[in-house]
Amino acid sequence: MVVRVDLNISLDGFATTTDQTPEKPFGDDWERLVAAYVATRTMQARVFGETDGRGTTGVDEKYAAAYFEGVGAEIMGAGMFGLHSFPDDPDWRGWWGEEPPFRCPVFVLTHTPRRSIEFANGTVFHFLAATPQDALERAVSAAQGGDIRVGGGPTVVRAYLEAGLVDRLHVGIAPILLGQGIRLWDGLRGLEAGYEVTVEPAESGTTHLTFHR
Amino acid sequence: MVVRVDLNISLDGFATTTDQTPEKPFGDDWERLVAAYVATRTMQARVFGETDGRGTTGVDEKYAAAYFEGVGAEIMGAGMFGLHSFPDDPDWRGWWGEEPPFRCPVFVLTHTPRRSIEFANGTVFHFLAATPQDALERAVSAAQGGDIRVGGGPTVVRAYLEAGLVDRLHVGIAPILLGQGIRLWDGLRGLEAGYEVTVEPAESGTTHLTFHR
Numbered sequence: 197m198v199v200r201v202d203l204n205i206s207l208d209g210f211a212t213t214t215d216q217t218p219e220k221p222f223g224d225d226w227e228r229l230v231a232a233y234v235a236t237r238t239m240q241a242r243v244f245g246e247t248d249g250r251g252t253t254g255v256d257e258k259y260a261a262a263y264f265e266g267v268g269a270e271i272m273g274a275g276m277f278g279l280h281s282f283p284d285d286p287d288w289r290g291w292w293g294e295e296p297p298f299r300c301p302v303f304v305l306t307h308t309p310r311r312s313i314e315f316a317n318g319t320v321f322h323f324l325a326a327t328p329q330d331a332l333e334r335a336v337s338a339a340q341g342g343d344i345r346v347g348g349g350p351t352v353v354r355a356y357l358e359a360g361l362v363d364r365l366h367v368g369i370a371p372i373l374l375g376q377g378i379r380l381w382d383g384l385r386g387l388e389a390g391y392e393v394t395v396e397p398a399e400s401g402t403t404h405l406t407f408h409r
Numbered sequence: 410m411v412v413r414v415d416l417n418i419s420l421d422g423f424a425t426t427t428d429q430t431p432e433k434p435f436g437d438d439w440e441r442l443v444a445a446y447v448a449t450r451t452m453q454a455r456v457f458g459e460t461d462g463r464g465t466t467g468v469d470e471k472y473a474a475a476y477f478e479g480v481g482a483e484i485m486g487a488g489m490f491g492l493h494s495f496p497d498d499p500d501w502r503g504w505w506g507e508e509p510p511f512r513c514p515v516f517v518l519t520h521t522p523r524r525s526i527e528f529a530n531g532t533v534f535h536f537l538a539a540t541p542q543d544a545l546e547r548a549v550s551a552a553q554g555g556d557i558r559v560g561g562g563p564t565v566v567r568a569y570l571e572a573g574l575v576d577r578l579h580v581g582i583a584p585i586l587l588g589q590g591i592r593l594w595d596g597l598r599g600l601e602a603g604y605e606v607t608v609e610p611a612e613s614g615t616t617h618l619t620f621h622r
Contacts, residue, residue: 207422207594207601207618208422208592208594208595208597209420209421209422209594371601371606371608371618371620372599372601373594373597373598373599373600373601374598375594375595375596375597375598375599376598379421381420381421381422381586381588382421382588383588384421384586384588385586385587385588385589386585386586386588387586388420388584388585388586393584393614395584395610395614395615395616396610397608397609397610397616401606401608402608403608403610403616403618405420405584405616407584
């Protein structure tokens with residue numbers, strides 16, 4: 197069992213942006229940040245339901261395919277589920293639509309837990325007020341031996357990195373400068389200690405960098 | 410003629426550190442930041458005078474060799490020359506020693522110009538109170554058709570990037586998180602527009618990323 201992180205960040209280290217709206221839940225910049233990832237065959241199929249084989253098949257695709265492989269449970273922050281945009285609507289089912297790409301138990305960290313939400317494709321969102329450690333224990337129990345992904349956003353990922361709970365951190369670094377958003381790397385001086393590093397460039401200009409134990 | 414930048418930065422975007430002392434002019438972190446570069450055959454020979462062929466010969470070496478190739482003049486900030494540490498000593502010849510690795514005219518930007526300093530190996534430091542544009546004109550005149558390198562520090566590099574004066578920006582990104590220092594990328598949102606990007610990983614874990622026109 198491995199605790200994994202996969203994030204897309206900009207060259208200047210921003211992992212998401214702060215210009216979100218309900219219509220554009222991740223903001224305009226987010227679309228540029230993940231453009232190469234979204235263009236892959238795996239993401240076209242898994243996220244958009246495109247089953248005609250469209251999508252890129254290079255290095256980005258290799259990482260996109262690995263993204264879902266072996267994950268038994270996911271942990272995410274309230275913002276990634278969408279609670280920050282619709283905190284007062286108990287029927288809000290998140291902005292992932294009726295086919296959330298996770299297909300496993302997802303533990304959403306929030307100070308105001310709500311009823312679990314189940315989808316036909318196997319995705320179940322559970323809402324927890326818990327420490328990173330406690331949420332991880334819950335996820336491990338639910339994952340039935342599968343890996344745990346800490347999905348985001350960057351603040352949640354940082355909490356897991358600071359707590360030393362992440363075995364593998366993969367970032368796809370887009371060759372763009374956003375100049376605004378939330379910085380992934382803040383407060384993580386010396387994180388590299390205890391990890392090996394792998395760097396692999398993709399045809400898109402994205403740099404795939406992985407810290408692994 | 411091309412205006413070039415070559416810098417070593419950390420994964421979290423710090424291009425130098427702020428713990429400098431006269432004894433350790435770039436600070437402890439700087440040594441880690443440039444370790445892979447310093448280990449190359451070119452840098453061992455050019456900076457340390459090691460002529461026995463020692464040094465690495467991989468991807469880092471390719472960039473190190475290119476570092477000095479074709480440069481006709483250099484521009485640097487007062488801090489990179491050392492004026493911030495010894496501002497009041499008019500006889501201070503910089504911390505580059507008697508064999509500064511530049512071997513060409515070097516224009517040092519400072520608010521308090523002083524006499525030029527000439528070294529036997531062709532390096533001549535000139536001190537200018539000038540805008541980035543005016544200093545570049547002076548450097549172009551002196552370079553006799555050679556390229557101009559804006560050497561650093563990051564604040565000076567940023568001024569040239571903001572002014573749109575840089576044709577080629579190469580950063581060697583060390584896979585370490587410093588968490589402190591001076592950020593190269595601040596205030597450069599959208600810099601990638603108008604550049605092509607090349608990414609090449611080195612055996613050392615360093616990612617060589619180049620924006621070029």
